Amino acid sequence: MKLLRLSALLLVGVLTQTTGYALTEDLKKQAQISADSQNIDLGKNVAIYKGNVKITQGSIEISADYLEIFNHGKRGEEVMVFSGKPARFSQTMDDGARIAAKAQDIRFERANNLIKMSSNVAVQWGENTVSGDAISYDIVKRILDADGNPKNDEQVTTILQPKEDKQPKEDKNVDE
Template sequence: MNNKLWLSVLFFATSTLHAAPADFTQPIDVQADFWEASIQNNISIYRENVEVRQGTMLITALRLEANASAGSGNEVLIATGTPATYSQTLEDGKEVKAQANEIRYELASRTLTLTGNAEMSQSGSLVQGAVIRYNIASQQISAESEKNRRVTTIFTPEVKENP
């Protein structure tokens, strides 16, 4: 596969992932210390202490570019930081957490693309790679490695107590 390794399975095989359905119907609330916009280009830039919330989803970053040039419902949010972070509570109450140098959230496809030192974890299991793509709605994840590196996946088994 020449320096690329794809993982295309249900995220962390030990659990099912479903974002809380109400999350996608909630408005997106962006807060930051500084905001500027190009009204003509439909692009907003938020800087410093950026927080993006949609239901239980939270993205934090140093900078966020919100591009609405493709129209309502097709916005693209690009969060950058050292790292930028993502978290969301699933239907079963468990939390998914991720971090990367850049988190791209495409609202129309409900897809996150984590780039640069990317990692995603849930219930103690972890995926690390150069790029991780996660479709929140379809629960599909893929990870890509960098040159001379490999994708790392660590599965933590569920511990059952003896009666």
């Protein structure tokens, strides 16, 4: 387990050296939700959105088949639980790069700017990827924490791309 966390931290270190911060204005913007249908229980502060659900907050985009929001209407304290086949998350960094993820379930805790993803999770940052059973992403601190599933002997998998060769390749004539 320690090795899994170390590999995730190593990846974060490598990734943060090559990409910028999340758009600084994202978390100061309102969240907009669209869906095919919605049901809001004002007494319980719970909302349910179904079908083609999409939320945008600045450059943050999350899409899913189903969304349940707890603390609905409590400004900035909402907990949004998405499910899909898969549900998707993406955000643009200040330098224009994107972090993108997909999972069966995504939980967005707006009060602490945390995205928690579970079940068949894959995260792509630049050309590098991390996959596992559960991955959380702190939007402000830019910390990615990944876990495998020991019950299924599933480990976290990290794929780091090699350094790009900046020298032009020479064309070699086969006949020479």
